[in-house]
Amino acid sequence: MKNTLDQYRQTGALAEVSVASPWRVIQMLLENALDRVAMARGAMKQGNISKKGEHISKAMTIIEGLRAVLDHEKGGELAGRLDDLYEYISRQLLQANVNDDPILLDEVSDLIREIKSGWDAIPEEQRAHPASQ
Numbered sequence: 297m298k299n300t301l302d303q304y305r306q307t308g309a310l311a312e313v314s315v316a317s318p319w320r321v322i323q324m325l326l327e328n329a330l331d332r333v334a335m336a337r338g339a340m341k342q343g344n345i346s347k348k349g350e351h352i353s354k355a356m357t358i359i360e361g362l363r364a365v366l367d368h369e370k371g372g373e374l375a376g377r378l379d380d381l382y383e384y385i386s387r388q389l390l391q392a393n394v395n396d397d398p399i400l401l402d403e404v405s406d407l408i409r410e411i412k413s414g415w416d417a418i419p420e421e422q423r424a425h426p427a428s429q
Contacts (some may be wrong), residue, residue, distance in 0.1 A: 319423035320417075322362070326412040329358040330405060337393070337401045352393045357406075359385050381407065 316324065336351035363382035364377045385404050392400035 298332055309363070317423060319418065323412070323415060325358050325362060326408060327416060328361075329355050330408050330412070332358065333389075333401050333408065335406050340392075340396055340398055348396075349393055352389050356386050356389050359389070359408075378411070381411070 327374050332351045332355035336355065339345075339347035339351060359382050363379055363386075366379055366382075368375045368379070371378070385407055388400045388404050391397065392404065
C-alpha cells in the first residue's frame with residue numbers, strides 16, 4: 297500500500313510539473329527541498345543513517361539544480377547572491393550529514409524558507425517570466 301501511495305504522489309507531482317509555470321516549478325522545488333530537509337531531520341532523530349543521507353542528498357541535488365539555472369546575465373547581483381547562498385546551503389547540508397547536526401538542518405530550513413518567501417512574493421503579473429526578475 298505504501299509503495300502505491302508513493303507512486304501516486306510521484307505521478308501527481310510529475311503531472312503538476314508538466315503543466316506548471318516556470319515560477320511554480322521553482323516554488324515546488326523549494327517546497328520539496330524543505331520537505332527533504334525535514335525528512336532528513338526525522339531520520340537523524342531516529343538514527344536512520346541511510347535515510348538521513350538519502351534525504352540530504354536529494355535536498356542538495358535540488359539546491360544545486362536551482363543554483364545551476366540561475367541566469368547571472370539577467371539576474372546580476374541578485375543571481376550572484378543567490379549563487380553564494382545556494383553554495384552555502386549545500387555546504388551546510390553536507391556538514392549536517394557528516395556531523396549529524398540537526399541545528400545545521402534548522403539553519404538550512406530557515407534559509408530556504410526565506411528564499412521561498414521572497415519567491416512567493418513575486419507579483420502575479422511578473423510570474424510568467426521569472427528569468428527576467
